[in-house]
Amino acid sequence: MIRKGQIVAALGLLLVFALVVTGCGGGQKAAAPASKTVFRFPLSAEPPTLDPAIMVDGVSITVAQNVFDGLVQFNEKSEVVGAIAKSWDISPDGKTYTFHLRDDVTFHNGRKVTAEDFKYSLNRALNPALKSTVAPLYLGDIVGAKDVIDGKATEASGIKVLDSKTLQITIDAPKAYFLAKLTYPTGFVVTKEEVEKGGDKWTETNLIGTGPFKLKQWLHNSKVILEANDKYFQGRPKVDSIEFSIVTSEATQMSMYENGELDMVYVPASDIKRVMDDPKLSKELTIVPHASIQYMALNANVFPPFKDIRVRQAFNQAINKDDLVKVVLQDSVVKAGGILPPGMPGYNPDQKGLPFDVDKAKKLLTEAGYPDGKGFPELTIYIRAGNATYKKIGEYIQGQLLKNLGLKVQLQEQEWGKFLADVKKKTVVPAYLLAWGADYMDPQNFLSILFRDGSPNNRTGYNNPQVNDLLDKADTTSDPATRMKLYQQAENIIVSDVPLVPLDYGRDNILMKPYVKGVVNTPMGPLPFHKVQIQK
Amino acid sequence: MERVGLVSMTNYILRRLLIAIPTILAISLITFIAGYLSPSDPITIMLGDKGDPATVERVKHEYGLDKPLWEQYLSSVWNALHGNLGLSFFYRGWPIADMFKQGLPITARLGLTAALLGVSLGIILGVVSAIKRGTWVDKLAMFISLLGISIPSFVLAPILIIILAMNLHLVPVAGWGKPENYVLPALVLAARPLSLIARITRSSMLDVIRQDYIRTARAKGLGERVVIYKHALKNALIPVLTVTGMTLGDLLTGSFIVETIFNVPGIGRASITSIYQRDYPVIQATTLMYAVTFVMMNLIVDLLYTLVDPRIRYS
Numbered sequence: 001m002i003r004k005g006q007i008v009a010a011l012g013l014l015l016v017f018a019l020v021v022t023g024c025g026g027g028q029k030a031a032a033p034a035s036k037t038v039f040r041f042p043l044s045a046e047p048p049t050l051d052p053a054i055m056v057d058g059v060s061i062t063v064a065q066n067v068f069d070g071l072v073q074f075n076e077k078s079e080v081v082g083a084i085a086k087s088w089d090i091s092p093d094g095k096t097y098t099f100h101l102r103d104d105v106t107f108h109n110g111r112k113v114t115a116e117d118f119k120y121s122l123n124r125a126l127n128p129a130l131k132s133t134v135a136p137l138y139l140g141d142i143v144g145a146k147d148v149i150d151g152k153a154t155e156a157s158g159i160k161v162l163d164s165k166t167l168q169i170t171i172d173a174p175k176a177y178f179l180a181k182l183t184y185p186t187g188f189v190v191t192k193e194e195v196e197k198g199g200d201k202w203t204e205t206n207l208i209g210t211g212p213f214k215l216k217q218w219l220h221n222s223k224v225i226l227e228a229n230d231k232y233f234q235g236r237p238k239v240d241s242i243e244f245s246i247v248t249s250e251a252t253q254m255s256m257y258e259n260g261e262l263d264m265v266y267v268p269a270s271d272i273k274r275v276m277d278d279p280k281l282s283k284e285l286t287i288v289p290h291a292s293i294q295y296m297a298l299n300a301n302v303f304p305p306f307k308d309i310r311v312r313q314a315f316n317q318a319i320n321k322d323d324l325v326k327v328v329l330q331d332s333v334v335k336a337g338g339i340l341p342p343g344m345p346g347y348n349p350d351q352k353g354l355p356f357d358v359d360k361a362k363k364l365l366t367e368a369g370y371p372d373g374k375g376f377p378e379l380t381i382y383i384r385a386g387n388a389t390y391k392k393i394g395e396y397i398q399g400q401l402l403k404n405l406g407l408k409v410q411l412q413e414q415e416w417g418k419f420l421a422d423v424k425k426k427t428v429v430p431a432y433l434l435a436w437g438a439d440y441m442d443p444q445n446f447l448s449i450l451f452r453d454g455s456p457n458n459r460t461g462y463n464n465p466q467v468n469d470l471l472d473k474a475d476t477t478s479d480p481a482t483r484m485k486l487y488q489q490a491e492n493i494i495v496s497d498v499p500l501v502p503l504d505y506g507r508d509n510i511l512m513k514p515y516v517k518g519v520v521n522t523p524m525g526p527l528p529f530h531k532v533q534i535q536k
Numbered sequence: 537m538e539r540v541g542l543v544s545m546t547n548y549i550l551r552r553l554l555i556a557i558p559t560i561l562a563i564s565l566i567t568f569i570a571g572y573l574s575p576s577d578p579i580t581i582m583l584g585d586k587g588d589p590a591t592v593e594r595v596k597h598e599y600g601l602d603k604p605l606w607e608q609y610l611s612s613v614w615n616a617l618h619g620n621l622g623l624s625f626f627y628r629g630w631p632i633a634d635m636f637k638q639g640l641p642i643t644a645r646l647g648l649t650a651a652l653l654g655v656s657l658g659i660i661l662g663v664v665s666a667i668k669r670g671t672w673v674d675k676l677a678m679f680i681s682l683l684g685i686s687i688p689s690f691v692l693a694p695i696l697i698i699i700l701a702m703n704l705h706l707v708p709v710a711g712w713g714k715p716e717n718y719v720l721p722a723l724v725l726a727a728r729p730l731s732l733i734a735r736i737t738r739s740s741m742l743d744v745i746r747q748d749y750i751r752t753a754r755a756k757g758l759g760e761r762v763v764i765y766k767h768a769l770k771n772a773l774i775p776v777l778t779v780t781g782m783t784l785g786d787l788l789t790g791s792f793i794v795e796t797i798f799n800v801p802g803i804g805r806a807s808i809t810s811i812y813q814r815d816y817p818v819i820q821a822t823t824l825m826y827a828v829t830f831v832m833m834n835l836i837v838d839l840l841y842t843l844v845d846p847r848i849r850y851s
Contacts, residue, residue: 045809046627046809048582048626048627048628049627049628049629051628051629054628056582056583056584056586128594128598131595131598131599131628133579133582133583133591133592133595134586136588136590136591137586137588137591200629201629203629219713219801220627220630220635220638220639220801221638221639221801221802221805221806222711222712222713222799222801245710245711245799246799246801247710247799248796248799248805248809249710249796249797249799251694251797252697252709252710252797252798252799255694255697255698255701255702255709255710256708256709256710256711258702259701259702259705259708259709261708261709261710261711415574415575415576416576416581417574417575417576417577417580417581417814418574418575418576419576420576420580420581420584420585421575421576421577421580424580424589424592434585435585436585439586456588456589457585457588
């Protein structure tokens with residue numbers, strides 16, 4: 001028989017081994033030295049790029065907006081205010097913008113920013129060699145931009161340097177939302193000499209902007225660390241650095257927050273109920289509107305019954321959205337009446353939408369020739385696969401249509417890429433669930449893009465001449481009050497025409513530690529973090 | 537080693553490597569075709585709901601995604617043969633070679649830690665429970681190893697997070713760069729190999745202990761320690777080696793899940809992400825890398841047999 005001592009020895013060995021592997025000790029040492037303040041916020045993915053000219057995704061923008069600035073920026077009320085431009089004049093025809101730049105703005109490398117830098121940055125973004133997918137959307141209104149995109153010119157004729165502190169941009173038609181588009185990263189100023197010095201890797205080695213923070217380290221797939229820019233023209237940041245951990249798993253993000261490894265986190269839908277019921281976490285919860293809408297599109301291009309407004313209205317009025325939001329989505333979102341979400345300029349709190357009314361819906365369907373749903377052709381609603389929320393909404397709508405209208409519709413989950421490609425073709429998918437989020441805070445970004453005839457994103461065959469006129473007029477009107485009125489008129493008509501069924505407006509459910517102050521959350525996400533404080 | 541043995545061994549290795557070439561080519565072709573057969577494309581996914589069709593087409597052209605399939609495949613093979621793995625579509629301008637340079641050592645270090653943990657603890661657990669057969673020590677060890685085999689890593693990981701990180705605060709939930717960051721991912725990765733190895737070691741030990749030569753060894757008065765460690769364990773290790781070879785594969789595939797949960801910037805997480813994003817060049821490169829690694833590991837395990845058991849010969 002083996003001796004007892006040997007077992008003890010073996011166990012000892014095991015213990016030693018475990019200690020070696022664990023690096024001899026527990027204790028979590030996430031916090032930085034006390035003298036330096038760090039704000040720790042997760043990114044849900046590795047930033048696909050930190051080049052502002054090509055970024056398409058929220059993760060990249062979250063980092064870039066802390067490193068770069070543009071001519072203009074959004075404030076906490078989602079109004080466009082000056083950034084590097086201290087003021088601007090707009091010509092009477094609404095087409096020429098003259099920007100007067102601040103005199104005290106320097107890049108992280110110490111050089112002063114001039115109008116020439118903006119000319120370089122904007123033309124660079126349009127350059128086809130950069131393969132920017134977003135430049136056409138955000139800068140395409142500038143005269144001559146298309147020539148640069150098509151490779152016919154190297155500079156857009158509409159961008160002129162009047163002197164080192166004055167930049168003039170001419171656009172192809174009066175567009176009141178042009179300034180809002182300039183807040184997007186494609187409008188950020190970069191440094192020619194650093195971009196050229198860094199070559200293909202300038203975003204890692206020479207990421208020089210004017211913003212409140214400088215890039216200290218970008219450890220791919222792990223973290224991005226920024227440090228304060230002491231000479232920031234809008235005031236030195238209150239924290240010394242930002243640590244963006246790249247954490248792809250939502251569950252891990254939550255665990256890290258609860259374990260004190262993160263200072264702020266977005267609550268995933270699956271955790272929202274638990275957080276609200278938890279006495280400690282619920283106190284750290286902030287709820288802000290998110291500028292987005294979830295909807296069910298009714299595509300008349302594909303499904304002829306949707307050409308009849310009565311069928312579309314019946315669909316809308318047969319779905320109980322109060323229950324959808326409260327029971328199915330557990331109040332993680334807000335019921336949508338109209339199209340423009342809360343926080344968006346032009347949002348109309350009185351816009352309640354068509355009411356939930358089963359009798360009315362039945363009557364409309366009967367008038368359209370489908371009493372009790374009889375004779376209604378087979379319909380399939382498409383949803384994005386692998387997304388629990390869409391699935392829940394889809395199943396709920398399926399149930400409502402059966403219960404309230406006697407319609408048996410199919411639900412089809414489809415892989416995201418295929419789903420998108422088919423939806424964009426406009427002639428394949430009869431009905432689908434999707435969301436639209438703001439690119440910039442202007443009603444044009446919702447109403448004209450989704451409902452104006454001829455817009456690539458108007459995919460349901462909706463074409464109401466009256467709406468087209470109202471939207472065209474609103475897009476070019478310069479007086480904000482008149483503009484918003486025109487948009488609201490258009491929204492009223494769209495709501496009763498039901499080219500899509502508005503379901504809910506997005507909400508950001510944010511957990512923030514009590515010692516974090518100064519985070520400004522807007523309907524388009526947090527503003528740059530230079531006012532954030534850690535008061536431990 | 538004898539000269540003849542050395543020659544035949546070299547021949548054997550060469551032959552195995554030659555056979556590996558068509559295998560790897562076939563894998564690359566299948567991955568390529570599967571990627572392109574799947575509906576939709578990386579540019580559409582990159583743009584999401586935004587971006588008009590004209591932009592999508594323009595960018596596809598700029599990436600060469602509108603070229604004939606065979607042309608795209610041949611040029612990717614040609615480039616790979618010249619050591620140029622290309623650039624990621626999604627992470628703009630990021631050379632895949634750099635991605636590997638950063639991610640591979642991390643995955644390898646984590647995998648190695650887990651392998652060491654799994655093999656050493658597994659063998660210890662197996663030997664102890666074989667010696668103590670039928671006692672509570674044996675039962676406990678086998679119960680633990682049963683759990684280790686049956687609990688999938690995506691369940692074990694959150695359980696360990698809750699216990700070790702959130703309740704006991706011994707280690708951080710996730711992250712990378714400090715020694716304590718190894719603990720949870722290595723434990724989860726090691727759980728299955730450890731359990732398998734423990735069970736195999738135990739049954740193999742029990743088998744060997746009943747052999748005549750062990751009785752002989754005891755009969756000639758050798759100490760129990762010598763009998764167990766010198767005579768029994770060495771022979772009992774042959775099946776253990778086979779299982780170890782197989783479970784090393786588990787470590788590689790396990791890295792996909794474990795690296796994602798614990799936020800480890802290794803190559804496993806990079807390859808999962810690339811699949812979601814239809815990042816074709818990265819999918820191609822990581823699949824090839826995994827294929828080559830598997831082929832090599834199989835070969836190494838086969839060769840190791842000869843060291844442990846001289847009766848095995850290759851021809």
